[in-house]
Amino acid sequence: MINGNLKATYAADEKIVDNRYKFSFVWGLAVLAALLPIFANDYVILVACQVGIMVVAVVGLNVLTGYTGLMSLGHAAFVAIGAYGVTILHHAASALSIPEGIQPFLTIPGAMALAAVIGLIVGLPSLRVKGVYLAVATLSANFIIIFLIELDALAPWTGGKTGLTTVDPSIFGWVLDTQREVFILIAVMAFSTVLLVQNLFRTRVGRAFIAIRERDYSAEILGISLLRYKLTSFAISAACCGLAGALMAYFYARVLPEQFELLLSLQLVAALIVGGMGRTMGPVFGVLVIVLSPELLKVILSAIAGDSIEAAQFRAPLQEIIFGLLIIGFIMFEPLGMTQISDRVFRALNRWPFARG
Template sequence: MITGNFKTSYAADESLWNNWAKRYGFVLAVVFLLVLPLFADNYVLLLAGQIAIYVIAVTGVNVLVGYTGLMSLGHGAFFAVGAYTTVILHQYVEHLFPLITLLVSIVVAAGFGFLFGLPSLRVKGLYLAVATLSANFIILFFIRQDWAAPWTGGRQGIETPNAMFFGQEMLSNTQKYYFIIPICLAMVLFAQNLFRTRFGRALIGIRDNDHSAEILGISLYAYKLKSFAISAAYCGAAGSLWAYFFPAILPEDFSLNLSITLVVCLIAGGMGRTLGPVFGTLLILLIPEMLKIVSGWATGGDGRALIHFSSIRDIVFGLIIILFLIFEPMGLVSIWDRFWRVVARWPFSK
């Protein structure tokens, strides 16, 4: 709850940043992101770029899972489609302008999203989750095949091109960071904006009750398909940036693990909220780093503890999902809301 949030016109009520907290919060975030490279080292920038890419993908998942209420465990496949589209485009055209490949990847991924969405009218809930999961397996299987190896590198993976801006190759993490962050911001804002429109509200209607939505004149099939396409497009963009960001990609990068991680980020952050994906991704991707620090303290820098690191990380990941589901089903966003409510109403509320 934001206090001092009175409006004198409908335009103000409908605007993208409909209260001062959002407005200044956004400005602060932009300033922070702009100056971060000045005092962050290379590793932090690597993490930041990775987080930004994940935020794009999770925002895409949010459009489908959080706003439209369709379950998907196959978004890793769209991610893969975006990444491999970028790599393959660069095989045919050298020195392609990165934004063009990004756009093409988005379109191709959206096309795949359409294809995945086709069963979504007949198939619901869990059956849809397993259908998307199957599609994920099948797409990755074809990427891994030997006959696809000239384009995708097969199971050995493939080296990815560097982004070229006007003859200037982007090599350092700082440059890549400044390439990714504006795209990430734009895409998050686009999602925020989407749900102010008729289209976005229709999706929310479908989530809340699809039969009622249909009675109100929303074509379920058209909207579900479009929702699939948009959410796939987000993941395609993330995949394309992923290909630019990392020196090589492997089919295993986009396995079921990625699909589930995306959903987990969404749950941890909070479904159906713009900030949910941001918080969730920050939490999930920073956990391994925190664990590294904690295990460094606990063992005094003993290398032997690292053997168990990945197992412990898995357990912590799993426990986070479960504990969030049990104790905070609305995700980090609801903690955030509660915190600001207390601050705004202090001392009348706790």
């Protein structure tokens, strides 16, 4: 591939942002995200927050499915644990009279650690089974965890089927009580998660994950402990989803168990497939498509049918169908996802004006 990126030193080759298109893309997005809370209206902020939360969760799934090659259909459960965990920890911290200004610094890592521990437990079957068996095992874990959250015996902590009212975080006295303020937290977290995970794959641990994905037996022969790395991968991925859950709890006024059922797990997987598995930008592109397509549909439908009740009734099923068609369409026609399309665009830009395509 002619890509016009001359690397003179090893360090340059190892940089996270290793060419100027990526550089301008990343900084462009960063500037855009920084400007959003100043200029954007409430609707844009709402959508941007949803994108940010989903990106964190899908990046987590990408570590497991995209890089380690372990299929999971149950990651919504980890998001649920993050959301409930952070809220419960806030109540516990208030009970211990820890000042509110420093609570998020304890509760967010606490929720992530809790999700990681549950991730380790859910990951145990991955040592014995893979592929479909693992997908069903994680799916089962998702059903069981949501069931436990809804269970009457745990209702004093989890609120049962009626859910929990969440807490507004306060960072050194700065209370994030509007969506605009929460967006700043979400954007910072989303950026750092993407960059940290990208960094992970320059390290020994990340390379081990990739080796396991390519051929787990060969990896084991090379001295990579499957037990250790598969569980590490589950823990990291669950921790990211826990972070997404914590952000979700801060963003929404209330968390309900049905938010974290199968539909969310499928959305996470769909975003990953649409974006492209095992690529850094895959989750970002995928989430943009998955979150923006219902919004686009809303705009188109209201343009065609106005605000009639029939149109509103049709919207939810139509969204579901489009969502399924996105998964099917990308698998059939662009199995490597949006990143493949963007690669083609960048390649064409690099070669221009000498060659096209």
